[in-house]
Amino acid sequence: xxxVMKNASRWNGYLFCGLLALMMIYSIPQLVTFASNxxxxxxxxxxxxxxxxxxxxxxxxxxxxxxxxxxxxDIRYVFFNEGESGVVxxxxxxxxxxxxxxxxxxxxxxxxxxxxxxxxxxxDLKAAGRDLIIVPVPLKAAIYPEHLKRPLDIRLAGLYxxxxxxxxxxNIKVVPLDxxxxxxxxxxxxxxxxxxSRDTHWSPAGAxxxxxxxxxxxxxxxxxxxxxxxxxxxxxxxGDLTNFVQASSWLAGSIRAPEEVPVYETVPIVDTTSPDALxxxxxxSIDLVGTSYSEIDxxxxxxxxxxxxxxxxxxxSLKEKGPFVSMSQYMExxxxxxxxxxxxxxxxxxxxxxxDDRIESWQQALRNQF
Numbered sequence: 001x002x003x004v005m006k007n008a009s010r011w012n013g014y015l016f017c018g019l020l021a022l023m024m025i026y027s028i029p030q031l032v033t034f035a036s037n038x039x040x041x042x043x044x045x046x047x048x049x050x051x052x053x054x055x056x057x058x059x060x061x062x063x064x065x066x067x068x069x070x071x072x073x074d075i076r077y078v079f080f081n082e083g084e085s086g087v088v089x090x091x092x093x094x095x096x097x098x099x100x101x102x103x104x105x106x107x108x109x110x111x112x113x114x115x116x117x118x119x120x121x122x123x124d125l126k127a128a129g130r131d132l133i134i135v136p137v138p139l140k141a142a143i144y145p146e147h148l149k150r151p152l153d154i155r156l157a158g159l160y161x162x163x164x165x166x167x168x169x170x171n172i173k174v175v176p177l178d179x180x181x182x183x184x185x186x187x188x189x190x191x192x193x194x195x196x197s198r199d200t201h202w203s204p205a206g207a208x209x210x211x212x213x214x215x216x217x218x219x220x221x222x223x224x225x226x227x228x229x230x231x232x233x234x235x236x237x238x239g240d241l242t243n244f245v246q247a248s249s250w251l252a253g254s255i256r257a258p259e260e261v262p263v264y265e266t267v268p269i270v271d272t273t274s275p276d277a278l279x280x281x282x283x284x285s286i287d288l289v290g291t292s293y294s295e296i297d298x299x300x301x302x303x304x305x306x307x308x309x310x311x312x313x314x315x316x317s318l319k320e321k322g323p324f325v326s327m328s329q330y331m332e333x334x335x336x337x338x339x340x341x342x343x344x345x346x347x348x349x350x351x352x353x354x355x356d357d358r359i360e361s362w363q364q365a366l367r368n369q370f
Contacts (some may be wrong), residue, residue, distance in 0.1 A: 020357055087244035093255045094147035094197045095241035100139045100350035103155055109199025110355050115166050121327055122172050124337065128335060130287075130343050133173045135214060137202065137348045138164055140195045143181050147197075157313065160349055173218075181214045183208070196259055198239030201293055204264055204300055211304035221342060223311035226269040229303055237261040237298060287338055289330045290317040290346030301346070314340065323347045 015312040053284050088253055091154045104110050118134070125132045145152040160178045181194050194206035202210070208229075236258035237359065247258055288294055294301045294317035306313045316334050318326045327345060 001124075014165075030369055041176070047113065052216060054199070056177060060126075084162055084244040084246055087241050089245070089255070090147040090149060092147050092197070094144070095199075095239065095245070096141050097200045097350070100141050100353065101153075101156065102353060103153060104353055104355050107155060107353075111166070111352055113356055114352050115170070117169055117324065118167070118172065121331070122170070124331065125335075125343060129341070130335070131173065131341060132216070132343050132345060133175060133218065134345045134347050135175045135210060136160065136177065137210070137346060138178045138181055139349055140200070140202075141195060142178070143185065159352065163349060163352060165201070175210075175214050175217050177210055177213055180209060184209055196237070196239055196261070198242050198255070198257075198259060199237070200240055201296065201299060204298070204304075205264055207293070207299040207301035208283060208304045211301060211308040214305065215308035221309050221311075223309065224365045225311050226267050227303070227307040227310065228269050229266040229300065229307050230265045231262045232265045233263050235261055235263050235298070263298060264300040265278075266305060267305055268306075284312045285312040285338075285340050287314050287330070287334075287340040288314070288315045288317060288346065289327050289343060291321065291323055291326060292317075292319040293317045293348060294346045305344070313344075314338065317346070323351055 039187065044137060086098055088098050088101055090096055124134045139156060141152055142157060142160060145157070158175075162172060164176050184191075193203055194209065195202050214331065237260075238258045242256045286304060288305060289299075293299060294315060296319065302313060302315045302317075316326065316330045318329065321329075330343075335340040
């Protein structure tokens with residue numbers, strides 16, 4: 001028979017009851033304060049929202065929450081060199097989004113599903129008299145794999161070319177950027193990087209090179225209107241991926257430091273001495289549909305595109321929505337009002353790794369029941 005530690009068991013019970021009592025003493029005043037300050041308490045209770053709102057407030061006001069999160073973040077960073085979920089810590093103060101490094105199950109099926117949607121969009125635009133040109137944005141990890149701590153998976157390394165082949169076999173116009181980006185990187189070893197080291201997106205240098213490549217691939221899109229891009233200022237840009245490194249500043253060091261980014265401004269050049277400038281024909285605009293790569297002013301992709309194509313470009317891009325949502329909104333509400341014959345679709349390749357049928361978390365599924 002094994003020995004029974006009666007004293008230890010008794011003290012464990014005392015400790016457990018004491019913790020419950022402390023939590024009750026702390027929680028009851030919180031509940032009373034919350035109920036007295038909350039409006040429409042009865043309706044929120046009947047809708048099932050009252051307990052959720054209290055849970056959020058209780059969780060936010062919990063003592064030592066910030067210090068506890070910081071402590072565990074320090075432990076993860078020091079011993080495992082990891083950030084929070086959503087980021088992959090690389091070498092030389094480089095950060096990568098895990099969205100472009102997580103390979104879904106049944107990758108081929110996921111890719112086929114996305115390609116099917118793209119084909120449908122291409123057919124719908126063609127029926128509306130529009131010419132679709134897709135500009136796939138390469139994975140940051142595929143262009144700069146040397147800063148990863150592990151070799152890039154061969155499936156990710158070949159994802160871009162596979163996507164190119166699929167689009168071309170479907171007779172969809174495309175602008176391949178991977179070879180151009182790699183050539184630039186090889187010949188500009190000390191030049192500005194094409195992606196920010198601690199942000200998800202490309203840099204102004206990458207956006208400018210992409211715009212030039214579009215003009216080179218499709219010279220028939222180039223018109224005769226002059227634009228000029230110039231550096232307006234140099235700003236310290238806080239990369240979005242640094243938000244996922246919650247370790248203390250004295251531990252994280254320069255990995256959370258902002259990056260110097262030149263901010264460009266693109267303006268039309270009007271020759272007032274030319275009669276054509278005053279009374280000439282108005283060039284037809286081109287529509288740009290895209291994501292934050294196109295919408296965020298810091299990259300100036302919209303401006304660089306106008307300069308490279310020498311014509312007006314109307315942007316219908318959205319941040320934090322993804323290329324399919326941006327295109328869907330464009331086709332539902334903006335297409336009818338546009339007279340553009342061509343639509344340029346900026347498309348981050350990392351989206352191809354995201355399955356359409358994502359499984360909801362149990363909390364989201366529970367919320368959707370009410």
